[in-house]
Amino acid sequence: MTTAEPTGSSAGKRKTLDAYFGGSGGAKRTKGADKTTKTTKTTKTIKKEAAKEDDHPDQDEVDLDKDEYALELATIDKSWLPHLRAELAAPYFRQLKQFLRAEHEHKKAIFPPARDVYSWTRFAPLDRVRVVILGQDPYHGPGQAHGLAFSVRPGVRVPPSLANMYRALKNDYPDFVAPGHGYLGGWAQQGVLMLNAALTVEAHNANSHAGRGWERLTDRVVELVNRRADNVVFMLWGSHAQKKGAKVDRKRHLVLASVHPSPLSAHRGFLTAGHFRRANEYLAEHGLDPIDWSLLPEAEVDPLAAPAKAK
Secondary structure, eight states: OBOOOOSSTTGGGOOOGGGGOOOOOOEEOSSSOOOOOOOOOOHHHHHHHHHHTSOOOOOTTOEEOTTTTHHHHHHSOTTTHHHHHHHHHSHHHHHHHHHHHHHHHTTOBEESOGGGTTHHHHHSOGGGOOEEEEESSOOOSTTTOSSSTTOOOTTSOOOHHHHHHHHHHHHHOTTOOOOSSOOOHHHHTTTEEEEESSSOEETTBTTTTTTSSHHHHHHHHHHHHHHHOSSOEEEEESHHHHHHTTTSOTTTSEEEEEOOSSTTTGGGTTTTSOHHHHHHHHHHHTTOOOOOTTOOOOSOOOTTTSOOOOO
16 A cells, blocks of 8 residues: 655655554453454444444553554554553454555555554644544545544645635634635644544545444544543534534533535535534633634644644
């Protein structure tokens, strides 16, 4: 699998999946080790597994093989990794990694670059998450995706859905001036977790990695925020996001639901929903710093070289 390299000063630092495919030693547990190495489960089987393991304890004792899990160990932020180790060790996730390995061997172009698959963990460490925005899958054009839902790299044309998000912000805050770019790192560094349901996609093939296992991992991410944090704003735009966030505790958090910001639906209520202002009002009511939605510097940040700092 090949991954397109982005333009800009950080381009030379980015790695393709070649650097992360080593041995297949798997994951070792101190208790109840799973000896299964052959994974041929269907999507239906993955869903059945998930139903049986709706809630499991965080397992620091899960030892992930440093070769097979080189990407995860090198790029998932330390605030998230201990809580995801058991999920990463599960058979469905190893099946997902085998699928990605096969795509790599067949020279498929996959986005985002490997280094950025888990960049959301570095931009928004678990203990700093204040807002969650759920997307579906990464942009599938060259140079667009970098691991944050709805965001694109500097120099890339602002996608239509994001343009509508800027329009909604203008309605909420008349002084807001939309930037000439679509890079949302400034939001992420303030604790806005922009998470896609699937974390990879084949070039020019939308939803091509849906149903391969990413959804179970990202369900776990949503569950972690729901269970471990308080007073988080969940922005659920469209039926897909609303289904994914259906179990969010609405007594503990604020859930803002609307149609998707896509040009096909934004005019049916998204543009005037007031979600950005309502999110900040809720945060302020609970003694938390509001999000500065206008803080959108265009300079790209490498979240591995420069972890997010609290505002």
